[in-house]
Amino acid sequence: MKIALLGYGKMGKIIEQIAIERKHEIVLKIELTNAADLTVENLKKADVAIDFSTPATVLDNIALCFEAKVPVIVGTTGWYGHLQRIKDECENNGRTLLYGSNFSVGVNVFFHVNKVLAKLMNNYPYYDVQVEEIHHTQKLDAPSGTAITIAEGIVDGLDTKNEWVNVLTAEGAPAEVVKPEQVLIESLRIENVPGTHTVVYDSEIDSIEFKHTAHNRNGFALGAVLAAEWVQGKKGFYSVKDMFNFSL
Ligand SMILES: NC(=O)c1ccc[n+]([C@@H]2O[C@H](COP(=O)([O-])OP(=O)(O)OC[C@H]3O[C@@H](n4cnc5c(N)ncnc54)[C@H](O)[C@@H]3O)[C@@H](O)[C@H]2O)c1
Incomplete structure (x- = not known):
């Protein structure tokens, strides 16, 4: 070609x-x-x-x-x-x-499995979900487009969520309180890190983490x-x- x-x-x-x-x-x-x-x-x-x-x-x-x-x-x-x-x-x-x-092939696989997982989690309403994204400090926009697609996949699949909200936060900051129908996207900007996106389903019993880390472009x-x-x-x-x- x-x-x-x-x-x-x-x-x-x-x-x-x-x-x-x-x-x-x-x-x-x-x-x-x-x-x-x-x-x-x-x-x-x-x-x-x-x-x-x-x-x-x-x-x-x-x-x-x-x-x-x-x-x-x-x-x-x-x-x-x-x-x-x-x-x-x-x-x-x-x-x-x-x-x-x-x-990215890996991210598109992640998008797909994220949607399937969100639908599955309708059966287990005692888990709450949040998205975390970490990028280098030169990335000025937040949340990343990838995090938005992930959050939209969750909103599509999970009956209890109808929108996402974003917080640009610092490492170790206390967890943000959001409305039950919102998916929180927590954005972190740290020197010299690879781009990372994690979906966390958390309950009092345990946590499930689903994570993609880009090693390069x-x-x-x-x-x-x-x-x-x-x-x-x-x-x-x-x-x-x-x-x-x-x-x-
Ligand atoms: N879709 C994806 O998977 C994905 C992945 C990474 C980056 N991006 C996007 O791709 C874009 C480029 O990213 P990058 O990191 O290579 O940026 P970059 O700044 O390194 O490169 C941009 C290039 O565009 C050139 N340019 C300027 N005017 C032009 C013109 N008239 N015609 C053609 N080229 C011109 C610049 O000279 C430069 O070489 C950004 O919008 C970024 O968000 C998308």
Whole structure:
């Protein structure tokens, strides 16, 4: 496959390595300094584009990919307010786009099992649930998009919960009190830690912890390359969930 990389920052560079390991060819690499090379003509040389750029550039990049009729994988976050418009454009004009806030295989397995677990826990109402997420201190937004998806999975599955609330807290701080129908997402920011998401079901008798720890960014990059392979020959608007399609 010939791949155009739109965004050649931390993620773009790892995607390049993994794509080459999987015998693909990078035909275009776009970053801030050579943004003028991002033309319809250059995009047409690729079988697929992968965008890990910035919220400020992603919508223009998608529009150019649609114009060039090149399928596009979008890992960039922060544009989901425009999702419906892009979906309509994609479907009305026969274009192809796959997006996801987290392309990691492990995290998508986690999302799925989290939903199954939430449904199961309806049988055991004496457990309460909370989500904890830990990231490095450079991550300024809280909660993480991944924690939001986890909490929404719990709200979908668990009859007693109808919304999530977030608290950015310090290590060792006393537990926050939330309403019974709320899922608390507790966000911690600590120097030099890997991103961690934990779902905790707690009762007076015991606790059940379900945890994902990212060791590096390779999982996101591999998932994006798998998505680029998966959309070949497909038309339409997809999310990363369609690619994983867990059936258990
Ligand atoms: N979906 C996922 O699994 C996942 C995982 C990690 C990061 N992300 C998201 O991916 C995005 C990029 O993350 P990063 O860590 O690589 O950021 P980064 O800041 O390291 O890289 C962004 C790159 O975009 C480039 N850029 C600027 N203007 C551009 C333009 N007009 N066209 C194309 N590229 C342009 C910058 O030069 C830079 O190289 C962020 O939105 C981040 O939240 C998503």
